[in-house]
Amino acid sequence: MERIILFDGICNLCNRSVQFIIKRDPHGCFKFASLQGETGQKLLKKHGLTSGINSFVLIENETIYLESTAALRVCRRLDRGWKLFAGFLIIPRPIRDIFYKIVANNRYKWFGKKNSCMLPLPEWKSRFLDE
DSSP, X not given: OOEEEEEOTTBHHHHHHHHXXXXXXXXXXXXXXXXXXXXXXXXXXXXXXXXXXXSOEEEETTEEEEHHHHHHHHHTTSSGGGGGGGGGGGSOHHHHHHHHHHHHHHHHXXXXXXXXXXXXXXXXXXXXXXX
């Protein structure tokens, strides 16, 4: 099963989240591409999403998941107790996404941003698509 995470490559919170996922994904279930990169833009277009999308995106076997649903579906595949967070999927998406959007809309203000996309560590390079 192919699982690709598209993330905001200049967002400090998003970059830390990618590092967090990699460290808790020992089987390498997830591949990564930044929303700003060529591969990320191609994947957005392929799945009918606009290039200006401002969300965490999970592509799982050609199905797109956004915002809180994407994040919680990722948790299902992580090591240890992180799987428990997937239980929040029982909460209706509109309610979950309210909290997601509060953080997403303030992420640059609260966590800062970089001038360019994150460069992966050499040992993680194979997990990144065309970056």
